[in-house]
Structure formats: structure tokens, C-alpha cells
Amino acid sequence: MNNTIITSLKKSADKKQELFLILDKLNSKALQKSKSENSWDVMQVLTHLYEAESGALRYIKKKYLGIEELKKGNWKNYRNFILMQTILYLPTKFKAPKAVSNPNVTLSYEELKSAYINIDKEFEDFLKDYSVDYMRKAIYKHPFAGMLTVLQMLKFQRAHLFHHKRQITNLLKA
Secondary structure: OOHHHHHHHHHHHHHHHHHHHHHOOOOHHHHOOOOOOOOOOHHHHHHHHHHHHHHHHHHHHHHHOOHHHOOEOOHHHHHHHHHHHHHHHOOOOOOOOHHHOOOOOOOOHHHHHHHHHHHHHHHHHHHOOOOHHHOOEEEEEEOOOEEEEHHHHHHHHHHHHHHHHHHHHHHHHO
């Protein structure tokens, strides 16, 4: 597997572990606490993160079947990726894309934690044979940023986790 992909997956796994070290100490009432009627609780945020990453994995698996025909990422893709990543690291609030904007919590905390952590293993299994020749292929379509390479997608997911970890921290302070 490409070392850059390995490093990116490891960083994401570490960030998830940091989040779960905090959340494992909470009871179910704290996990279901939201600031207002229109805001998400911790379980909805976790569900959103899980659905976004599992959806991304399903999407790139499908696109991989025709990877030879995919275009390489270009400067516009890179610009959009940098812009989206920057926005996620800023303390700003914005609406989630419609496809993932209404998380329906169907799993317990432990089930959701296990499934979310397992996504990294599923990405690792899928990407273990990902050719260096495909690293510049724009394989993932983000609703706001547009087409991204696999590495940009993994970096986006880490920025996305950072953004929502801050949201969770703020929820727990309320």
C-alpha cells in the first residue's frame, strides 16, 4: 500500500480514538443531549460521520471499477479541496449536504463506535492494492468540493472529523 495512504489512514484512526476516549466516559443521556430542537446531538453527529465515510467508501469502490476512464485531478479540484478543508478547520457553522443532513440514529453507541472504527479497516483493505498510477485520478465526488483524489478524500475525512469533534466538544460544554 502507498505510504501516504497508510499515513493518512493512521492519522484518521488516531483522531477517532481520541474522540472515543472522551465519549466512552459519557452516559446515554449525555450522548443524546443537543443544544436546541434544531441541532444534532452527539449520536447524530457520530451517525453523520459514519454515514459520510461509509458512503464515500461505497462510492469509490463503485468508481474504481472504471478507474482507467477517470480523469486526473486538476488545479480546480485542488483549489476546491483546499477551500473545503480550510472551511472545516475554521470555527464556522454550515449546513451538511442534503444526502447526509438528517442522520437517523439506529445503532447503539457501542455498535456505532465499532462500525465507525471499522471503516478505517475497510478503507485499508480496499486501498491495499491501490496503484500509485491511480493516485492522481479524481475518484470521489464531494457535494461541495467536487472531484477529489483518494488522498484528498482521506484528508477531507480527517478535516471533517476535526470539524465535528469541535461540534461535539461544544455540545458537551452546554
